[in-house]
Structure formats: structure tokens, C-alpha cells
Amino acid sequence: METVRGIIERGYVYSVYGNSSGGSLAGFDWAKAIVIAVIAGALISLIVNLIRKRRHKSVASKSEANTYIVEGSFHLTASSDRFLFSEVFKQRRQRDINRGGPQGPRGGFGGGFGGGARRF
Amino acid sequence: MADIQEYKCPQCGGAINFDINSQKMKCPYCAAEFEPDTLKAYDEDLISVSGEDKIKWETPGKVWQEGDDSSLRVYVCRSCGGEIVGDANLGATSCPYCGTPVVLMGQFAGDLKPDCIIPFKLNKETAKAALKSHYKKKPFTPKNFTDENHLDKITGMYVPFWLFDVDAAADARFAATKVRTWFDAEYVYTETSHFSVIRSGDISFRNVPADGSSKMADDVMESIEPFDPSQALDFQTAYMAGYVADRYDVSIAENEDRVNKRISESAAKALAGTVHGYSSVRTEANSVTGKNSRVRYAMYPVWILNTTWKDNKYSFAMNGQTGKFVGNIPVSRGRFFAKFGILAGIIAAAVFVAEILYYIL
Numbered sequence: 001m002e003t004v005r006g007i008i009e010r011g012y013v014y015s016v017y018g019n020s021s022g023g024s025l026a027g028f029d030w031a032k033a034i035v036i037a038v039i040a041g042a043l044i045s046l047i048v049n050l051i052r053k054r055r056h057k058s059v060a061s062k063s064e065a066n067t068y069i070v071e072g073s074f075h076l077t078a079s080s081d082r083f084l085f086s087e088v089f090k091q092r093r094q095r096d097i098n099r100g101g102p103q104g105p106r107g108g109f110g111g112g113f114g115g116g117a118r119r120f
Numbered sequence: 121m122a123d124i125q126e127y128k129c130p131q132c133g134g135a136i137n138f139d140i141n142s143q144k145m146k147c148p149y150c151a152a153e154f155e156p157d158t159l160k161a162y163d164e165d166l167i168s169v170s171g172e173d174k175i176k177w178e179t180p181g182k183v184w185q186e187g188d189d190s191s192l193r194v195y196v197c198r199s200c201g202g203e204i205v206g207d208a209n210l211g212a213t214s215c216p217y218c219g220t221p222v223v224l225m226g227q228f229a230g231d232l233k234p235d236c237i238i239p240f241k242l243n244k245e246t247a248k249a250a251l252k253s254h255y256k257k258k259p260f261t262p263k264n265f266t267d268e269n270h271l272d273k274i275t276g277m278y279v280p281f282w283l284f285d286v287d288a289a290a291d292a293r294f295a296a297t298k299v300r301t302w303f304d305a306e307y308v309y310t311e312t313s314h315f316s317v318i319r320s321g322d323i324s325f326r327n328v329p330a331d332g333s334s335k336m337a338d339d340v341m342e343s344i345e346p347f348d349p350s351q352a353l354d355f356q357t358a359y360m361a362g363y364v365a366d367r368y369d370v371s372i373a374e375n376e377d378r379v380n381k382r383i384s385e386s387a388a389k390a391l392a393g394t395v396h397g398y399s400s401v402r403t404e405a406n407s408v409t410g411k412n413s414r415v416r417y418a419m420y421p422v423w424i425l426n427t428t429w430k431d432n433k434y435s436f437a438m439n440g441q442t443g444k445f446v447g448n449i450p451v452s453r454g455r456f457f458a459k460f461g462i463l464a465g466i467i468a469a470a471v472f473v474a475e476i477l478y479y480i481l
Contacts, residue, residue: 025479033472033476036471036475037471052459053259056260058448063385068325069323075322077320085314093308
């Protein structure tokens with residue numbers, strides 16, 4: 001039985017892009033692409049619809065009274081900013097293994113405070 | 121028997137109501153209009169010379185005894201003699217037999233007299249239209265909810281509110297940080313400086329409302345805020361003719377915590393707004409001290425709409441002054457998942473195509 005992938009590869013897509021390395025789908029990970037598409041679709045749709053669902057609920061307690069502040073009544077009477085302490089972390093810079101190439105997930109300055117971070 | 125006040129047209133004797141459009145008392149039978157002050161004075165004249173015979177009769181059989189059901193009160197309509205039954209807090213209603221609007225004066229006398237009232241600005245038809253509009257704006261309303269939902273009752277109600285005024289002195293303490301980053305050939309340095317930030321300020325609040333009726337859900341009443349107290353008038357029972365009203369049964373003390381929290385939260389936000397130049401700011405503590413505080417008693421207009429759908433009751437409320445409409449509407453699971461599926465499918469297809477194009481190009 002011919003799969004959808006087979007139809008697309010032999011038919012439309014190949015007829016447009018040919019079977020050369022320039023526009024080929026050879027090596028394209030169909031399963032991964034479908035999984036990513038489905039997960040992205042489900043996630044975005046879920047977020048959008050949950051936000052829309054909130055419109056059904058219009059009753060909620062108020063936690064503030066901003067509406068009832070007399071305009072221009074707020075005056076600052078005291079203000080102080082006291083420095084307490086400071087701390088310095090240092091982290092060894094990680095070198096790019098492939099100089100000039102794109103930084104991988106471990107490249108750059110990321111990676112948290114592990115691996116050489118030091119607190120002064 | 122409690123003193124009840126009926127509002128009748130001096131011209132034709134018909135039951136008279138407060139008219140929203142003219143903001144006067146208007147007779148629906150002969151269209152005569154009266155200022156509430158005029159009508160009240162006229163009614164007082166009638167009462168002072170009532171011509172009432174004061175003969176007491178023994179009532180045979182069982183009568184309500186004190187403590188039988190302390191929540192119920194029975195009043196007698198002066199127009200038709202029908203019994204008006206209400207709970208202990210009922211302040212205004214209409215006779216169920218002849219429709220005459222009555223105000224139970226004792227509920228608003230002496231210490232119970234409200235300081236002000238905002239008369240209804242929007243009528244019942246507006247409330248009905250607002251309900252329909254409210255349904256339409258919801259994406260997952262069950263299919264037949266709008267059509268099969270029966271509007272059981274629309275009640276124009278004056279809800280008792282406490283209005284809190286205070287000049288507050290607020291203090292707040294914040295934990296703030298400044299973060300600075302730099303690097304050299306070998307290391308990346310991150311310096312986090314910690315500060316204790318103190319702010320104090322004066323801030324005034326006026327007319328912070330808290331409903332004084334145990335029958336009204338607090339969150340519903342807070343949801344239809346704000347009312348515009350600049351349109352409040354000196355209290356007169358005449359404004360309540362044709363509407364339902366309760367006197368308060370939730371005291372000032374019982375509302376204090378709720379109001380204090382709201383005021384405290386707003387004061388802390390105002391103080392936090394003056395803390396600048398930090399990477400992060402977290403409120404550690406805040407307090408408010410009240411000066412020149414006072415509480416007033418007001419009656420605010422609210423339309424209550426009760427509906428039934430598939431044997432379930434749904435309640436909605438509309439601010440009778442501004443038209444703000446609230447009420448939770450059920451969510452159809454079928455519609456939710458259908459719309460979820462359609463959108464998910466469209467997005468998934470778009471992402472899939474994008475992935476292919478990205479790979480090819």
C-alpha cells in the first residue's frame with residue numbers, strides 16, 4: 001500500500017523540486033515533522049481557546065480599590081533606598097568547539113551557574 | 121404592624137412608580153409626573169389625617185408567634201388588604217395582589233436611614249437587551265442556551281452598600297535588586313546588589329463600596345462596580361417605589377476586612393510605582409493607617425436576572441446606573457473541543473507546510 005509520504009515524494013513535491021540535493025525531500029523526517037506540527041497546533045489552540053473560555057466568566061472578586069483613589073491625593077512622604085549587600089558570581093566562558101559556526105545549545109554564556117561559577 | 125408607605129397618584133389614585141427616563145415619580149395610568157419631594161410631602165399629609173379607625177380585633181386560631189419564624193414578616197397592603205410576606209430585611213416591594221408599590225418605612229428610619237441613593241438610570245428593557253448581548257459575546261455558549269434559556273424573573277433592586285472614605289497613611293517595604301553583568305577573556309561576572317527600599321505616602325480613598333446584603337454575592341457586587349457616586353442623591357423612599365429593596369444585614373464591622381485589604385493593596389501598588397531603577401522589586405510588607413475615616417450608607421441600583429436552563433439556575437446582574445453586565449455562562453464541552461480541534465488542525469497543517477518549505481528552501 002502506497003503511503004502518503006510516497007505519493008508526495010514521487011508526485012507533486014518531486015515534480016516541483018526534482019530529486020536533486022537542492023529541493024529534495026530526501027532525508028526529511030516526516031514523523032518528526034508531523035509530531036511537531038500536531039503538538040504545536042494542539043498547544044497553540046489550547047492556549048487560544050482557554051483564553052477565549054475566560055470570557056464566559058465575568059464574575060470575580062476585586063482585590064484592589066484603584067477606582068476609588070482621589071485623583072492627585074497620592075503624595076510620597078518618605079523614601080529610602082538602603083544598600084544591604086552584593087554578591088558576585090563568576091562563570092567560566094565556554095569556548096565554541098566549532099569556531100565560526102553557529103552556537104549550539106551548550107555554546108555562549110548560558111548554562112546556569114554550574115561548571116566554574118564562583119560566589120565572592 | 122409596621123409602617124408602610126404606598127405611593128399613589130394624587131390625581132387618579134393609581135399606583136405610582138419612579139420613572140427612569142424623567143427621573144420623577146410618574147403615574148402609569150394618567151401620565152401625571154411629580155417630583156419625589158412633592159409626592160412624599162403629599163403622602164405625609166395623607167398619613168397625618170388618615171381617617172383610620174383604630175379598632176383591635178382578636179385574631180382566632182394560630183398566629184405567628186415571636187420566634188416561630190423570625191425571618192418572616194407579614195404586612196398588610198393598604199390598598200387591597202392583601203398580605204405582603206417578606207423577610208426581616210425587606211424594605212421595598214410591590215403588593216403581590218394589586219401591584220401597589222410599598223416601602224416599609226421602618227426599615228429606613230432612624231439609624232437605618234441611608235445617606236444617599238443612586239436612582240435607576242437604566243430600565244428593564246435595557247437589562248433584557250444586555251442579557252442577550254452578554255450571551256452573544258461568548259464563544260462556547262451551549263447551542264440552545266440562548267433560545268431555551270427561560271428568563272424567570274427580572275428584579276430591579278436597591279442593594280444596600282457601605283461606602284468607606286479614608287485618608288490613608290501607607291508604608292511599604294520592598295526587597296529590590298540591581299543586576300550588573302560583565303566579562304573578560306575567561307569569565308562572565310554577574311553582580312547582584314540587594315537593597316531594602318522603604319516608601320511612605322498619603323493617599324485618599326472615597327466611596328469604596330461593600331455591599332451590606334447577605335443575599336447578594338460579594339463577588340457579583342464587586343464585578344458590577346464601579347458606580348458613580350457623584351450622581352447620588354439624598355435618600356428618599358420615593359425613589360424605591362416600584363422596586364425591591366432590602367435594608368442592610370451585613371454590618372460595617374463585617375465588611376471592614378474586605379475593604380481594608382482592597383485599600384491596602386491599592387496603597388501598596390501606588391507606593392511600588394515610585395520604586396524605580398531596579399532589576400526586580402518584591403513587596404515584603406505594607407501597612408495602612410486610616411485617618412479621617414467615615415462610612416456612609418447608600419442604596420445602589422442593580423438589576424437581577426434569574427434564568428433557568430436544563431433545570432439549572434443562572435443569575436446575572438446589571439449595574440442599574442452604568443449598565444455593566446456580569447454573570448457566568450456555561451461552557452459547552454462539545455463546542456470547546458470542536459473549536460479546539462478545528463484551530464489545532466489549521467495550525468498543525470500550517471506548521472507542517474512551513475516545515476516542508478523550510479527544509480526544501
